[in-house]
Amino acid sequence: MLDSSLAAIGGSPELLALFVGFGLVVGILFGFFGMGGSFLVTPALLMMGYPARVAVGSGMAFVFGTAVIATLKHHDLGQVDYKLGAIMIAGTTLGIEVGRASVFYLESIGLAGGVISVAYVVLLGGIGLLVTKEALKGGGGGIDHDAADADISDYEVPDIAKRIQQTVRIPPMVTLRGDVRVSLWVITTVAFLTGLLSGFLGVGGGFIRMPAMIYAIGVPVPVAVGTDLFEIVFSGGIGSYLYGQGGGVDLSIVAPLLFGSALGARIGSAATAVVDADGIKIYFGGMLLVGSIAVGIGEVGTYIGSELLEMAGLIMVIGAAVIVAAAILYTSVLSLRAKHSRHASAAE
Numbered sequence: 001m002l003d004s005s006l007a008a009i010g011g012s013p014e015l016l017a018l019f020v021g022f023g024l025v026v027g028i029l030f031g032f033f034g035m036g037g038s039f040l041v042t043p044a045l046l047m048m049g050y051p052a053r054v055a056v057g058s059g060m061a062f063v064f065g066t067a068v069i070a071t072l073k074h075h076d077l078g079q080v081d082y083k084l085g086a087i088m089i090a091g092t093t094l095g096i097e098v099g100r101a102s103v104f105y106l107e108s109i110g111l112a113g114g115v116i117s118v119a120y121v122v123l124l125g126g127i128g129l130l131v132t133k134e135a136l137k138g139g140g141g142g143i144d145h146d147a148a149d150a151d152i153s154d155y156e157v158p159d160i161a162k163r164i165q166q167t168v169r170i171p172p173m174v175t176l177r178g179d180v181r182v183s184l185w186v187i188t189t190v191a192f193l194t195g196l197l198s199g200f201l202g203v204g205g206g207f208i209r210m211p212a213m214i215y216a217i218g219v220p221v222p223v224a225v226g227t228d229l230f231e232i233v234f235s236g237g238i239g240s241y242l243y244g245q246g247g248g249v250d251l252s253i254v255a256p257l258l259f260g261s262a263l264g265a266r267i268g269s270a271a272t273a274v275v276d277a278d279g280i281k282i283y284f285g286g287m288l289l290v291g292s293i294a295v296g297i298g299e300v301g302t303y304i305g306s307e308l309l310e311m312a313g314l315i316m317v318i319g320a321a322v323i324v325a326a327a328i329l330y331t332s333v334l335s336l337r338a339k340h341s342r343h344a345s346a347a348e
Contacts, residue, residue, distance in 0.1 A: 016256050022318060023062075023257035027264020028325040029284070030066060032271050040291055040317055041257065042201060043120045047298040047314040050250070052112035056103055056201065057240065057248025058257075063198075064236030065258040069265060071229040079226030081177040084187065084219065085234075088209075088227070091188040092235045095195020100242050102200055117299040119201060121292045128288030136282065161218030180218045190216055191231075198235055199242075264325075271328050274335040283324045290320040 026041065041062055045055035071080070106112035168183045175181050194209040209231070213224040243249050298313025300306075 019253060019256035020260040022321070023260025024264040025260075025318075025321045025325040026257070027066070027261035027266075028268040028271075028328055029264075029321065030070070030261065031265035031268020032328050040321055043117065043124075043291070043295045043298070044314060044317050045253065046113055046117060047295070047302075047310055047317065050253075052103055052107050052116055053243060053246060053248035054250050054253075056100075056116070057243025057246075058250050058253045059201075060198065060236050060239040060243060061249045061251075061254045062257045062261070063232060064240050065254070066261050066265065067229050067232035067236055069262060071226070071233050075226070075230075079222040080230045081219070081223050081227045082230070083174070084176050084213075084217075084223075085227050085230045087174070087184065087187050088191040088231045089234045091191025092195030092198065092231060093238055095192040095197075096199035096235060096239045097242065099196045099199020099201075100239065104246065113302065114299060116201060117295050121296045121299075123201070123292075124288045124295065125292035128285050128290075128292060130285075132282060132285030132289065160215050164216055165218055176217070176219060177223050180220075182217050187217060195235060199239055268328065271332040274332055274339070283327050287320040287324045291317050294320070 022041075022044070042055045042059035045058060046052065050058075103112055103116070106115050164186060165180075165182050168186050170183045170185050172184050173181055174184050174187065190209065190212045194212065197208060210224050210228045213219040213228060214221060219227065240249055294313045294316030296313075297316065298310050301309025301311075301313060
């Protein structure tokens, strides 16, 4: 088994470098796209042979750390709706507990790793297809950084959100930033379902929750981005605590991942100023598709006892993320060189 191989180098500089490097790659993706490879951490840990509770719990702890860093920026920009965040936290907490209990139960009957892996195959594959389709059409395959920095008054409520607001009028009704008025039950339903996703898969849930805030609740994009990150701080913290109580958080994994991610997020954020994201979004969608295939291959390898397939799946997960991060860096360098050349020509 692959885990026996990793045990041989457990605590080694090689394993430490692997986690720092993977965190760096995830941070670049997070800083550039606004939603990154944090949802690749849990399946990667599962394929490395870590128990399901450790893979999910450590993934949540990592998400918590990255969200704290990102939330500070959006707080300064006034893009956090704390009323909405408080309501979301209540619903999400319940969802996380249900998801966590499900993982512990499945682990007790020996099915956790397989069920979580299958869920990741479906989730990554579905989102990968959606992102790739939108990118090919020229639409957004992630968070639009320009949109996230724009004024709230520039946004109109999507038609589907308007229909939900007009149809679901169950009191109490809540008024949110941007003059959005929506039923409390719509908010709590979105919060519970995304909390369930977080607790079961060890992800922040932002790549589901943020679109849900926009298209189900009708929250303006800047507020959705900032409030989602604020909510992840609490849901990630609560989830990490709950998993930590059951021995599900391994700081020797989380610390190097966060160290690499902190640096990577700065690099990714800086790259948004010089790189057109539309082309790279296609690679991002491809990364998710490859990730879903890789998790499937790794799970088949575990089922039939093939260490070769397990290793192939792990390499594909990490490799896909590395390729996209490298494309961002490479394109950034080319853009900076082109900009430098234009300035040099203008000076002459």
